[in-house]
Amino acid sequence: MNLVVIAIALGLVAVVYGFFTSRQVLGAGTGNARMQEIAAAIQEGAQAYLKRQYTTIAIVGVVVAALVLFFLGIIPAIGFAIGAILSGVAGFIGMNISVRSNVRTAAAAQSGLQQGLTLAFRAGAITGMLVAGLALLAIAVFFLWLTGPGGHAPNSREVIDGLVGLAFGASLISIFARLGGGIFTKAADVGADLVGKVEAGIPEDDPRNPAVIADNVGDNVGDCAGMAADLFETYVVTVGATMVLTALLLSGLGDLLMPMMALPLLIGGACIVTSIIGTYFVRLGKGSNVMGAMYKGFLVTAVLSVPLIWLAMHFALGDMNTVIGGTNLEAIDPGAPPSEEGTASILVFSGWDLFWSSVVGLVLTGVIIWITEYYTGTNFRPVKSIAKASETGHGTNVIQGLAISLESTALPTLAIVAGIIVSYQLAGLMGIAYAATSMLALAGMVVALDAYGPVTDNAGGIAEMAGLDESVREKTDALDAVGNTTKAVTKGYAIGSAGLAALVLFAAYTTDLAEFFPGADVDFSLENPYVIVGLLLGALLPYLFGAMGMTAVGRAAGDVVKDVREQFAGDAGIMAGTSKPDYARTVDLVTKAAIKEMIVPSLLPVLAPIVVYFGIFLMAGQENAFAAVGALLLGVIVGGLFVALSMTAGGGAWDNAKKYIEDGHHGGKGSDAHHAAVTGDTVGDPYKDTAGPAVNPMIKITNIVALLLLASLAA
Amino acid sequence: MNLVVIAIALGLVAVVYGFFTSRQVLGAGTGNARMQEIAAAIQEGAQAYLKRQYTTIAIVGVVVAALVLFFLGIIPAIGFAIGAILSGVAGFIGMNISVRSNVRTAAAAQSGLQQGLTLAFRAGAITGMLVAGLALLAIAVFFLWLTGPGGHAPNSREVIDGLVGLAFGASLISIFARLGGGIFTKAADVGADLVGKVEAGIPEDDPRNPAVIADNVGDNVGDCAGMAADLFETYVVTVGATMVLTALLLSGLGDLLMPMMALPLLIGGACIVTSIIGTYFVRLGKGSNVMGAMYKGFLVTAVLSVPLIWLAMHFALGDMNTVIGGTNLEAIDPGAPPSEEGTASILVFSGWDLFWSSVVGLVLTGVIIWITEYYTGTNFRPVKSIAKASETGHGTNVIQGLAISLESTALPTLAIVAGIIVSYQLAGLMGIAYAATSMLALAGMVVALDAYGPVTDNAGGIAEMAGLDESVREKTDALDAVGNTTKAVTKGYAIGSAGLAALVLFAAYTTDLAEFFPGADVDFSLENPYVIVGLLLGALLPYLFGAMGMTAVGRAAGDVVKDVREQFAGDAGIMAGTSKPDYARTVDLVTKAAIKEMIVPSLLPVLAPIVVYFGIFLMAGQENAFAAVGALLLGVIVGGLFVALSMTAGGGAWDNAKKYIEDGHHGGKGSDAHHAAVTGDTVGDPYKDTAGPAVNPMIKITNIVALLLLASLAA
DSSP: OHHHHHHHHHHHHHHHHHHHHHHHHHTSOOOOHHHHHHHHHHHHHHHHHHHHHHHHHHHHHHHHHHHHHHHHOHHHHHHHHHHHHHHHHHHHHHHHHHHHHHHHHHHHHTTOHHHHHHHHHHHHHHHHHHHHHHHHHHHHHHHHHHHTTTOOOTTSHHHHHHHHHHHHHHHHHHHHHHHHHHHHHHHHHHHHHIIIIIIIOOOTTOTTSTTHHHHHHHHHIIIIIIHHHHHHHHHHHHHHHHHHHHHHHOTTOGGGHHHHHHHHHHHHHHHHHHHHHHHTTOOOOTTOOHHHHHHHHHHHHHHHHHHHHHHHHHHHHSSTTOEEEOTTOSOOOTTSOOOOBSBTTOOEEEHHHHHHHHHHHHHHHHHHHHHHHHHHSTTSHHHHHHHHHGGGOHHHHHHHHHHHHHHTTHHHHHHHHHHHHHHHHHHHHHHHHHHHHHHHHTHHHHHHHHHHHHHHHHHHHHHHHTTOOHHHHHHHHHHHHHHHHHHHHHHHHHHHHHHHHHHHHHHHHHHHHHHHOTTOOOOOBTTSHHHHHHHHHHHHHHHHHHHHHHHHHHHHHHHHHHHHHHHHHHOTHHHHTSSOOOHHHHHHHHHHHHHHHHHHHHHHHHHHHHHHHHHHHHHHHHHHHHHHHHHHHHHHHHHHHHHHHHHHHHHHHHHHHHHHHHTTGGGOTTSHHHHHHHHHHHHHHHIIIIIHHHHHHHHHHHHHHHHHHHHHHHO | OHHHHHHHHHHHHHHHHHHHHHHHHHTSOOOSHHHHHHHHHHHHHHHHHHHHHHHHHHHHHHHHHHHHHHHHOHHHHHHHHHHHHHHHHHHHHHHHHHHHHHHHHHHHHTTOHHHHHHHHHHHHHHHHHHHHHHHHHHHHHHHHHHHTTTOOOTTSHHHHHHHHHHHHHHHHHHHHHHHHHHHHHHHHHHHHIIIIIIIIOOOTTOTTSTTHHHHHHHHHIIIIIIHHHHHHHHHHHHHHHHHHHHHHHOTTOGGGHHHHHHHHHHHHHHHHHHHHHHHTTOOOOTTOOHHHHHHHHHHHHHHHHHHHHHHHHHHHHSSTTOEEEOTTOSOOOTTSOOOOBSBTTOOEEEHHHHHHHHHHHHHHHHHHHHHHHHHHSTTSHHHHHHHHHGGGOHHHHHHHHHHHHHHTTHHHHHHHHHHHHHHHHHHHHHHHHHHHHHHHHTHHHHHHHHHHHHHHHHHHHHHHHTTOOHHHHHHHHHHHHHHHHHHHHHHHHHHHHHHHHHHHHHHHHHHHHHHHOTTOOOOOBTTSHHHHHHHHHHHHHHHHHHHHHHHHHHHHHHHHHHHHHHHHHHOTHHHHTSSOOOHHHHHHHHHHHHHHHHHHHHHHHHHHHHHHHHHHHHHHHHHHHHHHHHHHHHHHHHHHHHHHHHHHHHHHHHHHHHHHHHTTGGGOTTSHHHHHHHHHHHHHHHIIIIIHHHHHHHHHHHHHHHHHHHHHHHO
16 A cells, blocks of 8 residues: 555655745746736736636536436546546646746846746746646545545456546546637637737737737646646546556456556656656756757656666566466466467566566657657758748648648657557557556656746747847747747647557457456457448547637637727727727637637537447447447547647647748748748647647547446446 | 440440540630640640650559569459550540640630530540540450450459459559649649749739649649549449459359359449430539539439449349358348358348449439538538638638638548448448449549539630630639539549448458468457557558648749749740740649659558568567558558548638639639638648549558558468
8 A cells, every 4th residue: 555655645746846836936026017017917817717717617527527426426426526626726726827927937038048947947847747746646545545445446346437537537627628728829819910910010919909918818728727637637547547457457466456556656656756856957058058958857857767667666566577467367478478369368577578668658758759849840841841931922831831740740650659569569558558657657847848838938928018128038039939849749748648548548448348248249350340430430530629629719719800800999099009908808708709619529529439339339239339439449549649740740830930930031020931931820820729739638538438438338 | 254245345335435525525616726826735735744654654564564473473464554554545535635625615615604514524524434434344354354265263363363453553553643643733733823923913824924834734634634543543443342352252152153243344334324324414404503514414323323223233133132142151131231250251132232232332422422512612601611711811711721621521421431331231341342333333424523624624724815705714714613613522532432442452451361371360459459550550641641742742833933933034025925935844844843753652552561561570470460451451541531531622612712702702803811712722732632632542552552462472
C-alpha cells in the first residue's frame, strides 16, 4: 500500500510547488495603471467566461453523473465526479494564474528578456504541475480509498469500473473545455481580426476594437483552461487504462499485483520531481535563444526521468529481472518476445522490459517535440516555404499551408509506429501501455511549455495596448513566437500519446468484452465486413467533428463582427479614441455563442458507439455489433490521428509564417505577402485551436463510452 | 463460352457507337477563323503533351513489363501490356475528341443552349463509351483467349494472375495519367491566374496571357485523359477482382463456374446498352435546366439497367433460384444470410441475391451523384454558405470551404457503409463484389457526364478569346457550371466504388495468401498491433501523396509564372495586343514540369507494400508482415476515402461558390467577396483536380502490388 502513498506524496509536491510558485509570480510587479486596467478587463472577461462555462458543464455533469449512477452504480459515479471536478479545478486555477501573469510578464519584459521568460514560464509551470499533480492525486487517492477503506481487491470489478468512471468524468469536462474554449478563442480572434484589421484598418490588439479583450481572454480560455483539461484527461485516461489493463490482463500476479497496479502511479510521481527540477533549467544561454531555453528544461526532465523511473520500478518490483505474466502462462522466458495465442492474455516480461518500454515513451515524446518544432518553427523549410508562397498571393499561401499540414503527419506517424513496434516487442500490450504512461508522466513539463504560450501572447497584447516602448514589444514578440511552437508541440504530444493509448483502450475493450460476455465469439478480423464498417464510421467521426467545430467558429465569429460593427456605429467616439468600447458585452456574447455551439459536437463521440452498437445489432446481431464498435474505436484513432496532426501542425506553421514575414522577410509587415500570410493565419486558427486539439478528447470519449456501454449491457 | 462472346459483342457496340458519334460530332461546324485558330493552338498543345507523356509512360511501362515478365511470367506480362495499352488508347482518343469538340460546342452554342449541350454531351459520351467498351473488351478478350486457345481453366492460377497483371497495367497508366494530368492542369490554371488575373490584371481566358492555351489544354489533360485512364482502371480492377474472387472463393461450382466467371462481363455489356440509350435522353426540358437534362439521361440508364441485369443473370444462371456456393458448404439455404466460419470461403447465395446486390450498386451510384450535387451545386446550402463567407474575406471563405470539405465526407460514407452491409447480408463478399461491379457497369454514362466538363470549359474559353457575343458566353457558362458538378460527381463515384472494391481486393489478398502460404497463420485481428501499424501506415499514404501532389502543383505553377513574366518582359507588344505570345513554349514547359513531378509520388503506392512487408518481416517475422501489409491495404482506403471525398467535393464547392458570386450574388464580379472566392477557387484547384482524384488509382495500385508481391514471394 505504501507505494500508492508515495505517489500521493509526490502528487502533493506538485500542488505545493504550484502554491509557492504562484505566490512568487503574483508577487511580481504589475506595471503601470494603464497595463493594470487592461489586465483587469481581461481578468474580468475570463471570470465571466469561466462562471458561465462551468455552470453549463455542471448542469450537464450532474445529469450524466445521475445516468452513470443509475446504469453503473455508486463507485463509477463517484469516480466520474472526482474526475470531472478535479479537471475543472486544474483548468480554473491555471487560467486564473495565467490571466494574472500576463501583465506581470509584460512588466518583467521591461527589465529584460530573461525576466519576462522566467515569469511567463513559471506561470506556465504552475498550470503544468497542477495538471500532473491533481491528475495523479485523483487516481491515486481514489485507488487508495477503493482498495483500503472500500475493501475492494486491486483488480476487482469495482476498482476497474471506478477508474473508468474517473476517466469518463475527466474526458467529458475535457471535450467541453477544449471545444468551448476553442470556439471562444477563435471566434474572438477571427471576429476581431475581420472587423478590426480588415474593415476598420486598425492594428491587432488596438484598444479601440471592442473585441480585443475577448481575443485576449480567448487565448487563456483555449490554450490554458482548455489545454489543462485536455492533458488532465489524457493523463487520467492513459495511467488509468494502464492500471485497468494490468488488472484485466495479468490475473495471476499474486504478491506482485499491488506493486504492478501502483507502478504507473509511481512513475507519474517520479516524473513530477524531474519536471519540477527541469523548470529551473529554463534559462537563456548566450544567444538569447528562447526555444533553446525551453529545450534545456525539457531535456533535463527527460534525462533525469530515466534513472528515476528505473528507481521507481526497482523499488516496486524488488528485482528488475522479476518475471511478470498472466495466469495462462505456457512458457516463462523473459528474454523472448511476448508469446500470444488467441487472446492477448498470455504475456511474459521482466521489469527490464517495462523499463525499456518506458524509455521508448520518453524518447517518443522528445522526437514528437522535435518534429513539431521542425514543422512549426520559423527556422526550417516548412514555415519558410509557406512564407515564400505568400509572395504569389492568398491562394498559394493556403495551398502550401495545406500541403505542409498534410505532410506534417508523416514523421510523427512513423515515430508512433516505431514506438508501438519496439514497446510491443519488449513487453506486449503492457509495453505499449508503459510507453504511453511514461509519455504522459512528462505532462507537467509539457503543459508548462504550453501554458507559457497564452501568457506571452497576452503580455504582447497588453504591451501594445498600453503603448509600451517598442523594445518591450520586441521582447514579448520574441517570447510569443516560441509560444506558437510550444502550443503546437503539446497538441502533437497529446494526440501522439493517444495513438499509443488507443491500443491500450482497445485491449481494455476486448478483455472487458471477454469477461462480460464469455460466450460471445466476436470476430475482430479485417476479413469481417462489420469491422470495415466500424473502421469507416470511426474514421468519419473526426471529419464530421472537425466540420462542426470549424462551422461553429465561423458562425460565432460572424456574431462578433456584427456586435463590433454595432458598437462602432453606435458611438463614433470609439474609433476616435475618445470613448471606451464595451468590452464586456463582446466577451459575454462570445461566451454565450461558444457554449451554445459546443453542445452538439460534444455529443457526437458520446452517441456514436451507442448508435453503432444498436444499429449493427439490429441488422447483424450482437457479435457483429461488438466487432463494429471495437473497430469504431480504432477507426477514430486511425482517422483522428491524421486530422489532428495535420490541423495542429499546419495551423502553427501558418501562424509562424506570418510572424516570419512580420520579422522583415518577403516584404515584411503591410506587404502583399503579409496580407496573404494573414489569410493563412486566419485559416489556421480554427484548424489548430478548435477542431484539431478537440480530436484528442473526442477519441478518448468514444473509447470510454464503449467501455461503459459494455458494463451497462452486462449489468 | 458464348456468354463471353456476347460480352465482347456488346463491348464492340460501344466502340461502334464511339466511331459513329465521333463522325457526327466532327462533322459539326467549327465557327469563324479566330475560333479555329485558337482551337488549333489547343489541339497542338494537347498533342505535344500527349506525345511527351506517353513517351515517358512507355519507357516506365516497358521496364515494369520486363519486371513483371521476370518475376511473374509471360501471362501476367501480356495482361499488363494489354491493360496499359488500352488504357492509353482510351485516354488518347477521348482527349483528341475533346479538343476537337470544344470549338464545335462554342459554335453550336451560337444556335442555342440545346445545340451546345447536345454537342458537348455527345463528345463526352464518346469518351464514356470508349472507356467502358475498351475496358470490357480488354478483360473479355483476354479471358476468352486464356480459357480458349490458351487452354487454361477459368479459375486457374494463370487466369487469375493474368487478370491481376491486366489490372496492374491499367492502374499504373492511370496513376501517371491522373497525377501528370492533374499537375499539368492545375499548374497551368493557377500559374495563368496568378500572373494574369492577379499581376497583370487581365481577365481569365485573355488571349494576351501566354499561359491561357496551356490552361485550356490542361482542362482536357486532367478531366478527359486523366479521368478516362482512371475510370478505365477502376472498371478493369473492379470487374477483374470480382472474377478473381469468383475463381478463388467459389471452388466447387461445376457447370456454373464458367457462367459465374462470365457474369460480371455480361453485366458490363448490358449496361453499355443502357448507357447508350441513356445518352439520347439528355435533352433540355422547358426550364432549360442543364443538370436536369443530365439527370434524365442517367436515370434512364440506371432504371433500364435493372431489368437488363436481371436478364443477363437469368440468361447466365438459367434459374434465378439457383443456389451458388463454395466447396465447403455445410448448409444450403439461399434465403438465409451467408454463413461463415473461420474463413470467408463458406458462402451460399442464390441468383436473386446477386441481382439485388447489383441493384444496391445502382442505387448507391445514384445516391452518391445526388449527394455530390448537393455539396457542389449552386442551389444548395454548402456552396451558398461558402459564397456568403466570402463577404468577410479570404480567410473566412477558406475556413468555410474546409468545413464543407470535411462535412462532405459524411453522407457518402454512410451510403457506402449501408451498401456494404446490405450487399453483404445478401450474398456475403460476392454481394459486395456485385454491388461494385454494377456501379462500374454504369461507367459509360458517368464518364460521359464528366468528359462533357472540359469540352464546355474550353468552349467558354474559346468564346471569350474569340470575342463572341455575350449571349454565347452566357450559354457556355450555363453549360460549364454544370460541368463543375459533374466533374466532382465522377470523382466521388470513383472513390466510392473504391470503398466497395477495397473489400473485394482485400479478400483476394487473404485468399491468395491462404493459397500461396497454406501453413501461414496470419492474424488479421485488430488485437494484433501489427495490424494497427499497417492501418496507420496505410492511412498515412494518401496524406503524404496529397502533400506531394499539392507541392508539385505549387512548384510547377511557379515555373509558369516565371515563364509568363519573361514573355511579358521580353515583348511589350504582347500586353498591347499587337504581337502574339508564344503559347507553345508555356505548354512545353508545363508538360515537362508535370512529367518530372509525377514520378516520385507515383512510386509511393508501388513501393509502400514492399517496404512494409520487408520492414515488418525483419522485425516481427513473416506472418506479422503479411498481417501488416493486409492492414495497409485497408488503411489506405480508410484514410484515402476521406481525403479523396473531402478534396473533390470541397474543390467543386469552392469553384461553384465563385461562379455563384459571378452570377451576381454577394456583390458579383469584381467585389471583395469575388476576390475572396477566387482565392477559394485557387485553393480548391489542386485539391479537386490533382491530389484528390489521384487517391483512387493510388489505392488500387497499393492493392495490386500487394497481390503481385504475394505471387512473386510464392514463385
